[in-house]
């Protein structure tokens with residue numbers, strides 16, 4: 001399915017949360033990156049029909065998603081940033097309930113629920129009440145309910161927040177396996193979670209789309225602007241005052257610094273290969289201010 005946003009805008013109290021947002025998402029995994037308040041949840045809420053845009057259109061395979069109504073929602077799986085659950089439901093009953101809301105037959109809902117609980121590593125918790133789950137377990141249940149109807153379009157808002165490293169890896173593998181033939185939009189602040197699985201990244205800043213492209217293309221766009229420096233404490237402090245520091249690691253009396261800068265930051269700085277976190281820092285820092 002092809003999702004097409006054309007000049008989508010949303011205002012809150014006269015201030016744009018989203019402005020002239022245009023992008024096309026085909027099949028694949030699309031990582032939506034942006035700092036806090038960039039407009040990610042606003043964009044997602046418009047796509048899934050929770051919010052009405054103040055301008056522009058959102059189309060799925062050429063047809064307005066609002067006008068399609070139920071036909072589009074049937075193809076959609078969605079996990080909100082802060083999922084709210086009925087605490088007294090058991091995990092298994094909750095998925096059957098969601099299956100009924102999505103018009104799955106009871107038999108299909110049961111088999112999909114069992115399969116997905118296994119996939120998200122929650123089979124042992126099937127009879128537990130949701131109120132007794134940990135935050136990470138609830139997050140995984142949110143992912144499972146979004147995938148229940150085998151949707152063609154899967155929209156996940158901060159799906160890996162609260163997951164431990166093992167579960168995050170499991171999640172990435174799950175998304176990669178699920179992706180063929182589907183459109184997956186995944187909003188996150190956790191850059192490594194999309195870096196290795198995203199077909200394309202959409203970089204959003206202050207409600208505007210700054211860039212869209214393959215992770216490697218975005219990284220290439222800042223080639224020559226990432227540096228590694230080994231410095232003592234005093235020099236590190238001086239660099240941190242005037243440069244954007246991506247990472248600082250102490251090694252005995254010295255520090256290894258990763259710096260994102262148009263110019264060579266100091267004598268002895270070594271060029272480094274950019275990664276997506278560098279791209280985020282380069283484009284999402286304020287003006288010339290250091291982002292350390």
Ligand SMILES: Nc1ncnc2c1ncn2[C@@H]1O[C@H](COP(=O)(O)OP(=O)(O)OP(=O)(O)O)[C@@H](O)[C@H]1O
Nearest residue numbers: 012013016017034035036037038039040041042043
């Ligand atoms: N209901 C609302 N009323 C007023 N302003 C709002 C409302 N919802 C969002 N905003 C504002 O719109 C902008 C975009 O918010 P949004 O939640 O879409 O950002 P986000 O990228 O999802 O942020 P985060 O990463 O922190 O979740 C922010 O400035 C936010 O304060």
